[in-house]
């Protein structure tokens with residue numbers, strides 16, 4: 483699938499990869515054709531913002547990998563999160579989000595943006611689940627597994643079943659695993675978000691997001707909002723995302739192997755209190771990871787012993803020679819950053 487989906491050489495002079503269409507205007511041969519296209523702008527090529535064959539090629543491939551209905555490409559992972567939430571929530575609604583979601587999902591999208599729009603967000607303990615927190619107004623349950631920075635696993639299947647029984651739409655940020663190692667739609671999730679900036683792009687040179695949905699209604703809603711927000715992924719970025727997919731399995735295999743070797747080495751270091759990595763048998767989330775996931779990616783956490791002060795940790799990071807210090811992950815180069823998740827948790 484990684485090799486074949488999203489490209490059609492037979493429609494393109496036999497050329498292996500799809501062309502990159504740079505487009506704003508799309509012209510039509512008649513008023514009738516123009517008006518017909520305007521009635522169904524998401525079903526074909528209508529205007530640059532709603533997508534071109536390059537956009538659709540990436541979307542076709544990601545949809546196939548997730549086993550979804552359709553995918554909407556986005557200009558970044560955060561755009562994918564924000565557009566999805568604004569599509570699914572309105573004033574008076576309530577959303578439940580796992581306490582360990584990606585920071586900006588919480589302190590940029592949930593609060594202040596959703597709060598300003600009159601949507602209330604409650605953060606739940608991923609280890610305890612959503613039991614008792616669902617209200618009649620709960621329209622979205624938002625998951626991430628393992629969670630950002632602290633890497634706790636949650637029971638996706640159980641949480642999704644409970645959320646859906648209560649009539650909520652289940653959204654999951656699946657960036658850590660990528661569609662190769664976890665396919666949330668197979669576990670009851672309705673909408674799956676990937677920050678394509680990470681493993682799908684894979685080379686630290688692209689900002690990209692995707693939202694894959696389980697039904698035509700969800701596609702219509704999320705695509706409509708994305709278009710209304712003026713969010714569209716650039717053609718070169720979609721091309722890079724699609725190209726990244728071709729090597730995703732070999733890259734992820736190596737990410738997994740190297741990260742686990744490093745995690746096991748760190749476990750033995752006297753400076754280290756705990757290594758946070760669900761693929762380690764000692765990790766509290768290991769059983770869930772093993773039950774549901776087909777592999778582990780390369781991002782994990784290390785808790786140092788409490789005696790190390792901030793200046794000591796800063797000195798360690800400032801002295802790095804091979805690891806870079808900066809945001810993001812999923813590229814071919816190694817990164818290490820200090821994190822203080824306690825500040826952004828309930």
Ligand SMILES: Cc1ncc(COP(=O)(O)O)c(C=O)c1O
Pocket residue numbers: 558559560561584630655657658677678679680689690691810811
């Ligand atoms: C888990 C997760 N989701 C989403 C994002 C946002 O992606 P982007 O940086 O493309 O906006 C990130 C970025 O670090 C992330 O780590």
